């Protein structure tokens with residue numbers, strides 16, 4: 031215990047001996063009595079030391095250096111000098127001595143009245159001024175004077191700042207000068223440096239300059255362009271050059287530098303401006319002509335040097351609109367005027383002064399049209415890509431969208447977009463958006479540089495040229511817009527733009543000129559548009575005759591070979607606004623020539639609701655639609671005669687041709703290819719709906735027979751394989767039987783009727799794959815499919831009457847004489863035949879059909895025909911009667927009763943066969959009579975039913991029973 035006490039005294043004694051009297055720190059003033067007081071206690075008029083050693087006579091606060099401690103605020107006042115002490119010079123030096131003495135100095139000028147400030151005079155501070163200089167920075171020479179209406183803050187860039195006040199000889203001048211000062215550690219100064227965890231990139235000051243800095247690679251770092259001494263007032267008469275550069279640019283990218291400040295509290299240059307009548311949406315800006323010599327200003331250069339074009343000259347406002355350089359370099363120059371009143375911070379506002387600008391690096395695809403390649407011109411070429419090759423189907427290079435340059439354009443710039451299509455192309459453009467906005471309002475509205483301003487010019491002008499013809503000319507106004515398309519994206523497709531919402535050239539070239547008079551930095555003008563090259567070529571020649579039956583009906587003739595593509599004109603498809611598409615391509619060969627057509631590929635949309643199946647009778651591809659499926663097909667038709675089309679093939683699913691092309695040889699001179707799509711949706715175009723076919727003309731003699739017949743009747747034989755040259759050359763050619771007006775047709779063949787559209791799972795009851803197909807009407811409609819047997823067997827005779835025979839469609843019958851188109855489908859060995867007759871109604875059957883009781887007019891034979899096949903109850907031509915050939919199915923016209931004993935047919939047959947034939951005939955007649963009777967009864971029932979539904983027929987009141 032004793033030892034401890036002793037040693038304490040010892041240590042205390044040693045310390046006392048080492049430093050006599052209290053040691054004062056650098057931030058303290060040592061009083062003579064040993065006390066330590068603040069440095070600013072010196073000469074403040076108060077006896078802080080207690081022995082007046084801090085208030086010597088004639089003392090002054092000037093020419094002293096002040097230190098202090100972090101987080102303490104000190105104040106200082108310079109008193110008005112007696113007149114005889116003028117001129118007066120006073121230096122106040124403040125040093126932040128590091129650590130607890132701070133890193134930077136904050137000054138707050140609470141009272142500032144130093145002579146007069148004369149804004150327009152050459153020497154703005156005639157009576158005296160205050161100047162600031164920092165250790166290690168060149169002296170700028172700028173001065174403050176006049177009366178500040180409120181406190182103004184200053185933050186040093188370095189550790190030491192000297193305030194110099196100079197007053198000239200002038201007894202009347204007002205003088206008041208009081209300031210507070212603090213020493214701030216770097217850590218605390220987050221507004222300038224950012225937080226320690228997220229420091230701001232402020233660039234390095236170039237040696238020998240006050241504030242010129244270089245910024246590089248601002249892509250990842252948060253670069254900030256700060257006014258010197260931010261966030262306090264900046265020095266006078268200072269010029270800073272901030273060069274921004276992005277050196278590392280990813281391949282296939284193009285870099286641009288953007289500078290902006292949206293926040294009003296970070297944008298203070300000189301005095302705040304108030305323009306009467308401005309509200310929040312139209313914030314005040316001062317720029318260009320407004321930036322006279324006495325105003326501090328920023329100049330943005332579109333490149334790394336002051337020789338580059340000026341994008342904007344800005345001298346005040348609540349915000350800075352985005353200014354973007356064309357390339358990876360931008361130079362921003364800041365100049366402050368030599369004289370000013372200190373910028374004060376009104377108490378209601380943020381205490382920050384000066385400004386801070388945010389920097390962004392924008393990357394665009396190097397091959398995009400988002401930026402101008404040339405630094406001096408703003409020209410874009412949009413060339414349609416080559417249409418040959420597979421590229422066409424993808425549509426790549428034929429359509430796209432473009433936006434106005436993403437960089438700012440200097441004043442008096444015209445951007446020209448030249449769209450060049452290929453021969454046969456049209457250019458279609460639609461503006462998705464178009465905006466132009468004057469940021470400079472009121473007297474600054476036409477803030478042009480220089481004296482070029484002439485009233486009435488357009489700030490923004492858009493012109494569209496269709497070749498040499500001016501299609502549109504808009505002055506500060508929007509062109510036709512198709513703005514709903516702005517809503518479309520990858521999952522949502524909007525309806526096509528109409529002609530009133532878009533522009534279409536009449537030729538292959540279209541030019542857009544977009545002019546900005548004020549530059550787009552301070553008068554933003556931008557647009558987004560979609561363009562498309564429309565390929566109007568169709569191949570072949572127009573359809574003969576003045577009237578085109580459709581927009582894509584074409585004829586290919588006088589060509590040995592050729593190529594046919596589906597149309598590529600967007601306007602014919604859903605994406606161009608069309609609903610249905612129907613294109614007909616006719617290929618015509620010459621005399622003794624035929625067409626060989628090869629279908630190479632075809633597409634019918636994303637999910638066609640149809641299947642190409644092999645037709646049960648013909649074996650040809652045919653289109654089988656799902657219920658409710660929309661029509662989308664490619665069909666091939668043969669034209670044996672100009673007015674008759676016979677179906678040859680129909681394709682409707684995308685896999686039809688996926689394995690191998692399909693080849694067809696015509697039987698006649700003309701083939702037609704029909705490409706049809708109904709109910710297209712708005713996303714469909716030729717990339718989804720297309721086909722490709724080739725053709726060649728081959729020499730081959732034509733069918734020498736005349737297979738389009740009319741007259742009283744006739745017989746036709748078919749054989750497979752063909753028995754002679756003419757049959758060979760005519761294979762594939764159908765027979766066309768036509769009657770005269772007011773006559774009907776009857777067709778007799780041998781075999782059995784088959785269902786027209788047999789279900790695939792149903793086994794065919796026909797022993798052969800050969801068929802006789804009977805079509806009727808125009809266009810021919812399949813009415814009967816016959817499984818053929820050897821001709822002549824009366825048991826297996828089949829009858830086909832033309833439709834109107836049954837009285838269903840008598841009006842139609844009067845207008846169009848009936849016809850039958852008969853096609854022989856030969857797949858295997860076999861023979862077949864058919865006979866045809868032109869028939870007319872007997873009076874009795876006519877009356878029967880009209881439901882007139884037969885006995886009412888039985889005695890009236892005036893209209894009864896002489897030559898009637900009883901089993902048909904039909905009259906045939908007298909020419910056929912007893913001509914040695916059976917025409918009535920029963921052979922009644924050649925029977926002995928009708929023609930006497932010597933019938934050529936009968937004599938030509940052996941007696942035994944004749945007897946059998948006679949018996950068969952008799953029974954057949956009976957059979958036919960019975961079946962006809964049944965048929966009539968059925969018809970009568972049907973007619974009665976029809977009458978009930980449609981009411982009494984108004985023929986003759988007496989005839990209605």
Ligand SMILES: *[C@@H]1O[C@H](CO)[C@@H](O)[C@H](O)[C@H]1NC(C)=O
Nearest residue numbers: 090091092093118119120121
């Ligand atoms: C301060 O020092 C300057 C010379 O550096 C001198 O001219 C001036 O009179 C001094 N000011 C005062 C108030 O002593």
Ligand SMILES: *[C@@H]1O[C@H](CO)[C@@H](O)[C@H](O)[C@H]1NC(C)=O
Nearest residue numbers: 306307308309310311312313
């Ligand atoms: C405010 O600005 C908007 C848009 O510029 C303008 O339509 C409106 O008239 C302005 N209001 C006043 C009071 O100036």
Ligand SMILES: *[C@@H]1O[C@H](CO)[C@@H](O)[C@H](O)[C@H]1NC(C)=O
Nearest residue numbers: 410411412413414448449450
């Ligand atoms: C577009 O075509 C024009 C004329 O053919 C040519 O001069 C220009 O270089 C082409 N531009 C592009 C980008 O291919």
Ligand SMILES: *[C@@H]1O[C@H](CO)[C@@H](O)[C@H](O)[C@H]1NC(C)=O
Nearest residue numbers: 441442443444480481482483
């Ligand atoms: C604007 O540019 C055009 C062409 O570049 C030039 O002829 C004209 O003199 C310029 N006008 C002004 C006012 O600079």
